[in-house]
Amino acid sequence: MNRLRRPFQIIRADLRAYLLINALVYGAFLLGLVLALIFPDLHAARTSSFVDGDQGALVDTVIGNPWTFGATIFLVNVFATALLLIVLPSLVIPFAGLIVFVIKTIDIGIILAPVDRTSALIYIPHSxxxxxxxQAYALVMFGAYLLGRSWLRPATVDATTRRQAYARGLSRLGWLWLPALALFVIGAVYEAVEIYFLVPLVLGT
Structure with a gap:
């Protein structure tokens, strides 16, 4: 039970910061959508780059099997995005992962913008x-924020040294990974269901 309660205790202890991180994550995504709608050529260029790049090739490889697709989505979200872009930079430079992921999120918003009727209909299940x-990314971002704050201000975690504060911040980040991983699993399963069942239903195909 402690494993279930501990992440929520961490969130409640810094609820304002958690809500601000959420606003930052979803706000960056919405900014990307707005930029794509204002600058259609930017959306076209980023979409073309995605489709023609390694990520597009990966999607083409796994799209034929729902289980493989869902597993790939999970692995990309956890390792290629959350760990590589958010956690690893934050382990070296305080808050660095927050900046990296905000830039990435704006780009995701640009690529996924509903610029036509088909993409707008897809947003019904994809939202x-x-x-x-x-939300899973926001939890990891929040953990990276707590790590950086603990590192720079040891008193916030009742630590006497920066090394001690770093360890306590890292512990909080680890606890927040538990609900984040659960959400990554749920998200991957739902996205597979969405792609193979809900999107064809919405599009009438």
């Missing part, structure tokens, strides 16, 4: 995927 997966 839940965005909500779930970005």
């Amino acid at each position: 839940l995927t965005i909500l779930i997966e970005f």
Whole structure:
């Protein structure tokens, strides 16, 4: 039970910061959508780059099997994005992962912008995927923020040295990974269901 309660205790202890991190994550995504709608050429260029790049090739490889697709989504979200872009930079430079992920999130918003009727219809089921997966990212971002704050201000975690404060901040980040991982699993399963069942239903295909 302690494992279930501890992440929520950490969130309640710094609820304002947690809400601000959420505003930052979802706000960056919405900014990307707005930029794509204002600058259609930017959306076209980023979409073309995605489709023609390694990520597009990966999607083409796994799209044929729902289980493989869902597992790939989970692995990309956890390792290639949350760990590589948010956690690892933050382990070296305080708050660095927050900056990196905000830039990444704006780019995601640009690529996923509903610029036509088809993409707008896809947003009906896909909005839940965005909500779930970005909430998982927000939890990891919040943990990276707590790590950076602890590192720079040891008194916030009742530490006497920066090394001690770093360890306590890292512990909080680890606890927040528990609900984040649960959401990454739920998001990957739902996204597979969305792609193979809900999107064809919405589009009437």
